Amino acid sequence: KQEVTQIPAALSVPEGENLVLNCSFTDSAIYNLQWFRQDPGKGLTSLLLIQSSQREQTSGRLNASLDKSSGRSTLYIAASQPGDSATYLCAVSFWDNAGNMLTFGGGTRLMVKP
């Protein structure tokens, strides 16, 4: 059974810092990995999708990397802002006969202080 772990569970940083969120998974036979953002009381917003054949994806101040062989992904946030405060979730997907199945990590709760 695939298990996904996110470290740290919570992180508090001053505005302007660059930071790294970590995600690890136990089964490297994944189809893709997706990073989400969740604001309190809201749904999940997709940030980045990395296909299993890719090493990284970038969107603005966000960069996500994937190392399938070691079962790791990192989300790098450059020049953090208070508006980045949210919970960040990673999810790995695999295909079975029924379709694309997602397994989620427990999330990292980020607070960026002004």
Place this chain on the structure above:
Amino acid sequence: NAGVTQTPKFQVLKTGQSMTLQCAQDMNHNSMYWYRQDPGMGLRLIYYSASEGTTDKGEVPNGYNVSRLNKREFSLRLESAAPSQTSVYFCASSGNRGYSTEAFFGQGTRLTVV
């Protein structure tokens, strides 16, 4: 840009009552999913549907039924609600293998069973 739409957003039920959570997507995705999110447990898959007319159990299906009404709509039914079903429910959809498999989520339904 509706994406994935869930109704209702909030609901309070008495133990033993029934209700149906509605979900619709406008991205022409084949796969649709129902998750529940609980503190300390993360997101867990309840049921999923790889295509119109097919449904399969996920990790925590007990106490729930689903219907894939057509390609757009996937509903979740609680026949006899229990306090243990107090949770936030999310519907999601994604494309097929070989196409974009990025998953998109609705805004959630906050359900309280008293």
